[in-house]
Amino acid sequence: xxxxVLKRLLQLIPMLIGMSFVSFIIIQSSPGDYFAQMKMxxxxxxxxxxxxxxNFGLDRPILVQYLLWLKNMCKLxxxxxxxxxxxxxxxxxxxxxxxxxxxxxxxxxSWVIALPLAVFAGYREGTFIDxxxxxxxxxxxxxxxxxxxxxxxxxxSKTNLLPxxxxxxxxxxxxxxxxxxxxxxxxxxxxxxxxxxxNVGGLFRLMKNNFIETFNTPYVLAAWARGVPxxxxxxxxxxxxxxxxxxxILGMEIGGILNGAALxxxxxxxxxxxxxxxEAVLSHDLYLVMGSLVISGFLLIVGNLIGDILIAFFxxxxxxx
Amino acid sequence: MRRLLQRLKNHSxxxxxxxxxxxxxxxxxxxxxILAPYHFDQQFRNKPYHPPTKxxxxxxxxxxxxxPFVYNTVxxxxxxxxxxxxxxxxxxxxxFVSGKERRIFFFFKTKRYLFGVDQPAGIFLFGxxxxxxxxxxxxxxxxxxxxxxxxxGVFISFSLGMITGGIAGYFGGIIDQILMRxxxxxxVFPSFYLMLSLRAMFPLNLSSxxxxxxxxxxxxxxxxxxxxxxxxxxxLSIKExxxxxxxxxLGLPHWKILLFHIFPNTFSYSxxxxxxxxxxxxxxxxxxxxxxxxxxxxxxxxxxxxxxxxGNLRVLGDAPWLxxxxxxxxxxxxxxxxxxxxxxxxxxPKNW
Numbered sequence: 001x002x003x004x005v006l007k008r009l010l011q012l013i014p015m016l017i018g019m020s021f022v023s024f025i026i027i028q029s030s031p032g033d034y035f036a037q038m039k040m041x042x043x044x045x046x047x048x049x050x051x052x053x054x055n056f057g058l059d060r061p062i063l064v065q066y067l068l069w070l071k072n073m074c075k076l077x078x079x080x081x082x083x084x085x086x087x088x089x090x091x092x093x094x095x096x097x098x099x100x101x102x103x104x105x106x107x108x109x110s111w112v113i114a115l116p117l118a119v120f121a122g123y124r125e126g127t128f129i130d131x132x133x134x135x136x137x138x139x140x141x142x143x144x145x146x147x148x149x150x151x152x153x154x155x156x157s158k159t160n161l162l163p164x165x166x167x168x169x170x171x172x173x174x175x176x177x178x179x180x181x182x183x184x185x186x187x188x189x190x191x192x193x194x195x196x197x198x199n200v201g202g203l204f205r206l207m208k209n210n211f212i213e214t215f216n217t218p219y220v221l222a223a224w225a226r227g228v229p230x231x232x233x234x235x236x237x238x239x240x241x242x243x244x245x246x247x248x249i250l251g252m253e254i255g256g257i258l259n260g261a262a263l264x265x266x267x268x269x270x271x272x273x274x275x276x277x278x279e280a281v282l283s284h285d286l287y288l289v290m291g292s293l294v295i296s297g298f299l300l301i302v303g304n305l306i307g308d309i310l311i312a313f314f315x316x317x318x319x320x321x
Numbered sequence: 322m323r324r325l326l327q328r329l330k331n332h333s334x335x336x337x338x339x340x341x342x343x344x345x346x347x348x349x350x351x352x353x354x355i356l357a358p359y360h361f362d363q364q365f366r367n368k369p370y371h372p373p374t375k376x377x378x379x380x381x382x383x384x385x386x387x388x389p390f391v392y393n394t395v396x397x398x399x400x401x402x403x404x405x406x407x408x409x410x411x412x413x414x415x416x417f418v419s420g421k422e423r424r425i426f427f428f429f430k431t432k433r434y435l436f437g438v439d440q441p442a443g444i445f446l447f448g449x450x451x452x453x454x455x456x457x458x459x460x461x462x463x464x465x466x467x468x469x470x471x472x473x474g475v476f477i478s479f480s481l482g483m484i485t486g487g488i489a490g491y492f493g494g495i496i497d498q499i500l501m502r503x504x505x506x507x508x509v510f511p512s513f514y515l516m517l518s519l520r521a522m523f524p525l526n527l528s529s530x531x532x533x534x535x536x537x538x539x540x541x542x543x544x545x546x547x548x549x550x551x552x553x554x555x556x557l558s559i560k561e562x563x564x565x566x567x568x569x570x571l572g573l574p575h576w577k578i579l580l581f582h583i584f585p586n587t588f589s590y591s592x593x594x595x596x597x598x599x600x601x602x603x604x605x606x607x608x609x610x611x612x613x614x615x616x617x618x619x620x621x622x623x624x625x626x627x628x629x630x631x632g633n634l635r636v637l638g639d640a641p642w643l644x645x646x647x648x649x650x651x652x653x654x655x656x657x658x659x660x661x662x663x664x665x666x667x668x669x670p671k672n673w
Contacts, residue, residue: 014502019509022510026521027521143651146607147647147648150637154644157638259511259512263513277517281518289521293515293518296514
């Protein structure tokens with residue numbers, strides 16, 4: 001187990017280097033000399049330019065620039081945002097927290113909804129209820145996240161049920177931490193539900209197929225034949241084995257959810273990574289784009305790693321081999 | 322091909338229906354010039370955010386007309402954009418009306434459209450936007466852009482994926498290693514972030530044809546990696562087959578073996594994969610245009626029709642019919658998904 005995790009961690013290194021190199025190349029090939037642009041911009045102080053010049057070697061060859069940038073990145077220094085005039089790290093830290101909260105919230109909700117329903121429908125495969133659920137899952141898969149987000153925003157703007165945009169509407173200094181938490185969750189609810197609605201269908205289908213597959217295996221049949229009670233067959237024999245592939249899915253979902261979350265964040269006005277990179281692209285804020293891109297890739301890699309470790313933890317076949 | 326259709330029909334009626342539905346949809350957007358009552362940038366400046374026009378059969382006197390008709394509308398409240406109907410004159414719906422000349426794909430000219438009403442009344446089946454442009458017409462024209470981008474994008478990324486996957490799988494060794502590492506690195510990025518970063522490589526204000534090509538390029542650059550990996554896996558197993566060994570021992574050049582002996586055996590997978598991946602391209606185009614980074618005004622696409630509603634609750638509340646673009650996307654996606662699923666089952670050798 002330890003060996004496997006260590007091996008996966010070592011495999012990460014070339015991946016991270018490759019990823020950062022691609023991000024660097026993409027940003028470098030964008031048009032215009034942004035160093036010159038920075039000098040022209042009266043809003044950026046000469047000291048900032050000077051420190052970035054030293055830190056990032058902006059007047060040195062590309063390869064040196066890349067290595068310097070990599071070195072700075074290891075120290076979590078992503079440079080300074082041109083548009084906000086604060087370090088990219090500060091911006092990303094704030095936005096990343098929101099995006100991760102959103103992702104975890106919608107992941108938890110959609111798993112809690114999808115898994116029981118999938119087992120329920122899988123056990124009654126081919127019945128009317130199963131067909132209804134499958135149809136709903138189809139609708140959910142085909143719904144584009146931005147469209148659902150727009151519908152939610154429309155609905156909420158008509159009813160004013162929940163707050164829209166931002167993360168808080170309480171600004172009193174002496175507000176209790178519970179009130180602040182409640183406020184945050186209320187703001188999280190709209191984008192969270194949108195994402196959940198878009199994801200739940202795919203999860204349901206995957207889980208249902210897994211469940212049906214394990215439900216038709218010989219050992220489940222053997223359990224039936226030995227007269228094991230129904231609940232025990234479903235939950236102990238079939239469900240536990242059907243869950244294994246889902247851990248890989250969990251890892252991959254983290255990346256998938258970043259994609260869906262980005263558009264949802266932008267439309268619902270949730271200040272996360274998605275809206276950050278959009279603002280950065282629109283204002284041509286190159287270091288911010290680069291930082292967001294690297295962090296998003298990093299999140300995806302970490303997601304896959306978590307999935308791999310979880311499946312190794314729960315599935316002895318993989319742990320041993 | 323006919324056998325495939327028959328099998329699809331036997332396997333799943335809804336999927337067969339989806340196929341025809343999609344064909345009709347493509348047909349309609351291809352001939353938008355004839356079918357749309359207005360040109361996509363024709364503006365009715367006195368009718369912004371006009372709700373969908375009511376089509377009547379009974380006039381205000383209660384008399385029945387066999388030919389449906391509309392009333393002209395005048396703006397009632399210029400602030401809240403409410404309209405009232407002017408009952409003094411009826412404007413019957415006319416078919417094959419003639420109007421300003423339009424060109425169908427630069428080749429044919431047409432002066433007649435499927436339907437329309439006389440000015441100053443307007444027939445806005447799905448309402449109008451802030452410039453008073455007919456949303457129904459813009460949706461038809463927009464479908465042409467959105468659907469063609471997805472088809473061209475799929476085609477390019479498929480060719481790329483086939484070539485790289487085929488080469489990597491067939492030759493193996495160091496070429497395989499290099500290509501697959503490249504693919505893996507591309508797949509590390511969440512596609513939305515990669516899409517936006519690639520867009521950041523280019524200036525924001527490009528001409529419409531440049532933007533069109535750029536979107537196609539970005540989408541296919543993102544899409545090919547996953548395909549290449551799967552094709553490589555298939556080629557790896559196919560190249561061990563006896564007939565490939567036979568072809569090789571006959572001294573056929575590598576490209577011929579790849580093209581005539583290996584690729585045809587990946588086709589059944591490819592057809593499914595194409596069908597399943599089209600929705601991703603439609604969403605990608607819509608997302609870029611929605612954020613103002615894609616197709617620019619006055620050209621319509623399903624994404625940029627929606628874009629005026631973003632972050633603007635007023636517009637969304639005043640003109641919810643703009644959301645119909647989302648329904649168009651949704652309907653096309655669900656049909657592609659249905660068709661793709663059925664194709665996967667039909668083409669799977671396990672089910673023969």
